[in-house]
Amino acid sequence: MLSRLTRRGLLRLFGAGALAFGSGVLNGCALPTRSSSMPQPQTNPSPAFTPDLDLTIRAVAAEVPILPGTPTRVWTYQAQVNAGDPAAVQPIPDSYLGPIIRVRTGQKVRITFENKLPDPRQDSIIHWHGLHTPPAMDGHPHTVVRPGERYVYEFTVTDRAGTYWFHPHPHGQTAQQVIMGLAGLFVVSDPAEDAIGLPGGEYDLPLVIQDRTFDADNQFVYDSDPMTRLMGFLGERILVNGRPDLTITAATRAYRWRILNGSNSRIYKLAWDSGMPLTVIATDGGLLEHPLTRPFVMLAPGERIELWVDLRDIPRDTTLKLVSQPFSGAEGVGMMGESGNMDHGMGGMHGQMGMMRSGNAPPLGAPLDILQVRVTRQEQETLVLPASLIPIQRHRREAAVNATTPRRIALSLRGMEWQINGKTFVMDEVAPDEIVRLNTLELWEIVNETNPGEMMDPMGMAHPIHIHGGQFQIVQRTVLPELRAGWEEVKDGYVDEGWKDTVLVMPGERVQLLMAFRDYTGMYVYHCHNLEHEDAGMMRNYRIEA
Known part of the structure; x- marks a missing residue:
């Protein structure tokens, strides 16, 4: 039965076709080489540059x-x-x-x-x-x-x-x-942030969330087999700042939490287990214009979020828990005739998909404990959450040079290979439709396509897309009707009001964004920040020309 299949069992079931897939992926990830047509690495400091x-x-x-x-x-x-x-x-x-x-x-x-x-x-x-x-x-x-x-x-x-x-x-x-x-x-x-008076010092906490698997000798296990490269690595244990089962001892004060999803492929639906709302003050590219409240926050690999965590009214000796709530629809939707709806006991198709791809690791969308906060000290707090933070200069859609014809970025699976616009990464290749002009504003539309006829994930899977070279603003999201159920489980956790460099795109979703190309000419990459997808070639170059 499908629920009993491991990754290796799945490959045995698929036989030669799966082995051919594995060979293609692994060959595509050979050791990097330097192209003679590309600039050589900068190995010496410039005498003309005086650093601070x-x-x-x-x-x-x-x-x-x-x-x-x-x-x-x-x-x-x-x-x-x-x-x-x-x-x-x-x-x-x-x-x-x-x-x-x-x-x-x-x-x-x-x-x-x-x-x-x-x-x-x-x-x-x-x-x-x-x-x-x-x-x-x-x-x-x-x-x-x-x-x-x-x-x-x-x-x-x-x-x-x-x-x-x-x-x-x-x-x-x-x-x-x-x-x-x-x-x-x-x-x-910067000075604008200084003037706001946010928590600093020990009350400014960096929190890097990752997942890892350990062997019996406490060593990291990373199995880059074909299933992992196709779906992405999921670890068995959650680490925060490199530590398992993190407990933060806190005072009755206001804190600034800087949270990074540093996982390879795991997506989190962050929330307090008590149901208390989250107060968001910043996204990837810095502070918002105003604090926002969310019942939960979606955080995909590469994304950052900043929270105002106010504990002044929390009694001493109280323990709070930050969790990742269950969600479905990020992968395995419609696979082998299933609807993709996940029962939260992990007994449905979604749980089976996670078992196939990562052994004993909790599947993508499973409920997880992230960290605990134990309030141990009574202290006086004078800081107040500002009603306004930092102004954001908004891009206007009508100012884009392609306002009526967005640049399409199509995400698809073809022949068991994740692609962008039907292509995979070539070190020095830039297609004609990957050239943008300096000092222009462009409208891009990222389309997470369905994959009819594919053996795995025919309805697609979630992709966090990262664009190098700067920040962008998200202006619109839509989703296919047949994939709306999974999207509804996560959409209230999007924080699209700020500057972004990485965006979660769910199956069947279209995301429109505005990005200005300024200051520099040359070649950057854009790619899926599921790191196994990136390594397997779900990455492309784009070039800015004067």
């Missing part, structure tokens, strides 16, 4: 105690300040995650990345997720450096105050490097 902050970040192997017993072997970012404010680098205690880098808008930053990974096959590069940088500073896969080599980033921080992050971006190897621990937060501040 000069850092070195090394990707290294380490051991970290995560579970009782044997330490876990990880890869991690280690940073040092060569010049500038020593407080610009703040470690996350007892974590494999890289340090938090804190900068201010307008600062000139030099960061020398050194690849010290022990595996000679692990080329790497850092992408500054959400930042508006020149193409050569963005971490395109063609700029990878081999172990023992370095890459020098030099750029001016022009972004709004907000929670950004950094992670590896080598084609075909990103998922494994992130699983092993390579990721960190990049926090930008």
Whole structure:
């Protein structure tokens, strides 16, 4: 019976066709190579660039105690300040995650990345997720450096105050490097944010949510078999800031929570288990114009959300729990004749799909405990949630150069291969319909298509789409009637009112967004931030031309 199938059993059932699929995917993820037609990596600092902050970040192997017993072997970012404010680098205690880098808008930053990974096959590069940088500073896969080599980033921080992050971006190897621990937060501040008076210091909490699977010796397990590459990795345990079963001890104060979904493919439906609403103050690209309340918040891989968590009226010795509520419709809809409706006991088709793709891991959409907050201290709070935050200059649809003909970005599955506009990633390829003009505003429409005739996910699956090079604004969402049921379970958790660089697109959904292309010419990528999809080729280049 289907409910008894594991991933390996599924592949045996599908036989030679599945093996052919596996061969194609794995061959498509061969080690990255540098194209002779692309610019070569920048390995030396520019004498003409005088940084306000000069850092070195090394990707290294380490051991970290995560579970009782044997330490876990990880890869991690280690940073040092060569010049500038020593407080610009703040470690996350007892974590494999890289340090938090804190900068201010307008600062000139030099960061020398050194690849010290022990595996000679692990080329790497850092992408500054959400930042508006020149193409050569963005971490395109063609700029990878081999172990023992370095890459020098030099750029001016022009972004709004907000929670950004950094992670590896080598084609075909990103998922494994992130699983092993390579990721960190990049926090930008500016005078406008300072003037608001949000919680700071110990009341400003970074929270990186990830999922991992461990073996009996406490080592990370990452099985990049064909099913994982098709569906995405799901781990058995939830980690927050690299720790399982996190409990935050808190005071009766207001907190600013900066939450990143740093998982490879798992999507979260974040909520308080008590039913208390969430107060949202920022999205990917910084603060909103006004605080918003949501019953829950959807957070896909790569997305960030900031919450105002006010505990002043919570009695001492109270424990609160942040959870991911159950939802369906993100994958497996209509597979093998099923409707895709998930019973929340995980006994339906959706639960069977999760069993097939990730063994003992909770399936996508399963209820999960994320963390606990224990109120242990009584303190006086004087901060008040501001009614207004930071103004946002709104793009106008009619100002787009293609206002009546949106640029179509079609997401599809063809021959067991996820594609964008019918294509997969080629290192130096830009199609004619992937060229945009400098100093223009464009309307893009991301369409999550159905996949008739496909053996897996004929109705599609959820994709978090990330566009490099800057931030965009979401202007409209629609969904196919036959897939509306799953969409209805998540739509009230979208926060589309702010700046975004990553957007969750559910099966059958169309998302229209406005993006301005300014300051820099050159080539960037856009891709699915399900990292297994990205590695398997669900990524394309686009080029900005003058």
